[in-house]
Amino acid sequence: MNVDEAIALVERASAEELFGGGDAQRKYRTLAKLVHPDFAGPRGTTAFARLSELWRGRNAIHTARGSYSTEVLAYRGDLSNLYKVPEGHLKLARDPSCNDLLAREATALRQIAEQGDPRYLPYVPRLVDSFRHRSDTGEVRRANVIGVSAARLHSLEEVRARRPHGLDPRDAAWMWRRLLVALGLAHRAGVVHGAVVARHVLIEPDDHGVVLVDWCYSVADPHEHIPAVVPGHRPDYPPEVLARGTPGPGTDIFMAAGLMSQLMGDRAPKALRRFADGCRLASPRQRPDDAWQLLAELDELLLRLYGPRRFRPFVL
Structure with missing residues (x-):
């Protein structure tokens, strides 16, 4: 390939056409040498600039939105x-x-x-x-x-690893409350998350934020089944999912209560353990299925256990 051919190629080709299907570094170096102004003279200036731009953007995916x-x-x-x-x-x-x-x-x-x-x-x-x-x-x-809106997020999987002896129930309380808000939001919109496990619940420690992520296992049609079980988390699912039955809001509530019980471990008071157990009954009909109502009941229990709510700093 001579200089004229190299300049023409760079001017018309895309990054994928220039660098795809082989040793991208070698292709870039060959073209850069041919179109560099020191070799090609002033006519190579524009081509070299375009080549550099294409090289920087070679690993980008382009869509109509960005x-x-x-x-x-x-x-x-x-x-x-x-x-x-x-x-x-x-x-x-x-x-x-x-x-x-x-x-x-x-x-x-x-x-x-x-x-x-x-x-x-x-x-x-x-x-x-x-x-x-x-x-x-x-x-x-x-x-x-x-x-996501929050900046400094940590998964509850990380929280559990850093609190191997159990999370203080007063800290678990705000996480549980906000997780129920996320579930209430989704359920009112007709969506079941279907995978409420530690790695999918992110917290912002400073502001007590919670973001429920990974909606790939979700159901937005009341007649569908949960499409798959998160690897390694089969024991965390309620019976209706494992039996390929129809999920509902109670499915997420079951998993959320189990997650919070795991986080607190033996540090959870008996009343809070009984509350969680009531959310994990085998029969979906006997289990709570309204996250907003459950939040109100949780607030009443927390008031009896710890008094009026007040901000409790949480540091990982």
């Missing part, structure tokens, strides 16, 4: 890789077989945003974009771009 980089892998989730982007995270399925689960998440978040109470929307992620991406190998994978 461009999202896959440069920074922030987290490896159950089904997807999450890449840090200015809007929050780009969530890209690792395998096309999980595309339907990411589509479920997009459906659930849209439905909650459209039908949920705006005051409580910060308790769930914001769907920024959702699309299908075709890779260089031809695989088509679903992607969601997710944003």
Whole structure:
């Protein structure tokens, strides 16, 4: 390839056409040498600048709503890789077989945003974009771009690891209360989360914020089943899910109560343990199914146990 051919190629080609299908570094170095102004003269200035821009954006996915980089892998989730982007995270399925689960998440978040109470929307992620991406190998994978309002978030999985002897029930109280708000918001919008486990509940310690994430296992149709069980969490699910029965609000309440019981461990007072046990009855008909009503009942119990609510700083 001579200089003229290299300049023409850079001027018309996309980043994928220039660097896809092989050793991207070698292709970039070859083109950079040919179009560099020191070699090509002034006519290479524009081409070299464009080549540099294409190289910087080679790992970006472009949609009608924006461009999202896959440069920074922030987290490896159950089904997807999450890449840090200015809007929050780009969530890209690792395998096309999980595309339907990411589509479920997009459906659930849209439905909650459209039908949920705006005051409580910060308790769930914001769907920024959702699309299908075709890779260089031809695989088509679903992607969601997710944003959250809080900045410094930690999962309850991390909290549990840092409090191996159990969480003080007074700290668990605000987490449980806010988790019930997130569930109440979703249930009123007709969505069941279906995967209320420690890694999917994020907290903001300073402001006592809670965000319920990963809606890939959700159900937004009352006739559907929970599509899958979170790996390693089968014992945390209620009987109706394991029997492929119809889930409901009580499904999430069952899992939330179990999670909070695990967090507190032996530190939970008897009255709080009995309250959690009542949320985990085997029969969905006997179990609470209204998160807002349950929140009011929890508040009454906490008032009897600890007195009027007051802010309690929480430091991990």
